[in-house]
C-alpha cells in the first residue's frame with residue numbers, strides 16, 4: 001500500500017556518481033525561496049541513510065525566516081569575535097577576520113538552513129547524522145540546488161537560547177547545519193588529494 005504522506009522521490013536528473021562529482025559547497029545564492037515540498041524531498045533522502053542498529057537517531061530544524069537566520073549569523077560572528085567559540089578559537093589570521101567582517105553572513109544569505117540534530121542514543125549518532133547530511137546534499141545537487149555545511153554555526157546552535165528558540169530539545173545536539181538554495185552561478189571544484197592508502201594486503 002502506498003503512503004499518502006510520503007513525499008515524492010527526487011527527480012532522477014543525475015546519477016549518484018554524477019552527484020558525488022558535481023556537488024560543491026555553494027556560497028552564493030539567488031533570493032528565490034525553496035518550496036516546502038522540495039525540502040520534504042531532501043529530508044526524505046536524508047532519512048534513507050544507514051543508521052547503526054537502525055536507530056534513526058535524528059530530527060531536523062528548518063529555518064527559512066530571514067530575521068532568524070540573520071540573528072543567528074550575528075550570534076555566530078559574535079562568538080567568533082569574542083573568542084568564545086570552543087570549536088573555532090581565535091586564530092588571528094585572515095580567515096578569522098573574514099568571518100567577523102560586518103558584511104559577512106555566516107549563511108551566505110541562503111534562504112534555508114536545515115540543521116540535523118542527533119538524539120543521545122549511542123556512539124554512532126554523529127556518524128548517522130553526517131551520513132544523512134551527505135544524502136541530503138547529494139539529493140539537493142541532483143535537483144540543481146546548492147548546499148554548504150556551516151560548521152561555524154554549531155556552537156551557537158547548541159546554546160540553550162537557540163535550542164529553545166528552534167525547538168531543539170536540551171538532550172539533543174545540533175551536528176550538521178546545512179544551507180540550501182539556488183546557486184547564483186557556477187562554483188569551481190576544490191582539488192582533492194589522492195587517497196592515502198595505509199594498507200592493501
Ligand SMILES: Cc1cc2nc3c(=O)[nH]c(=O)nc-3n(C[C@H](O)[C@H](O)[C@H](O)COP(=O)(O)O)c2cc1C
Nearest residue numbers: 023024025026027148149150151152153188189190
Ligand atoms: C564539517 C564541515 C564544516 C564546514 N563548515 C563550513 C563553514 O562553516 N563555512 C563554509 O563556508 N564552509 C564550510 N564547510 C565546507 C568546506 O569548506 C568544503 O566542503 C571544502 O572546502 C571542500 O569544498 P567542496 O565541498 O566544494 O568540495 C564545511 C564542511 C564540513 C564537512
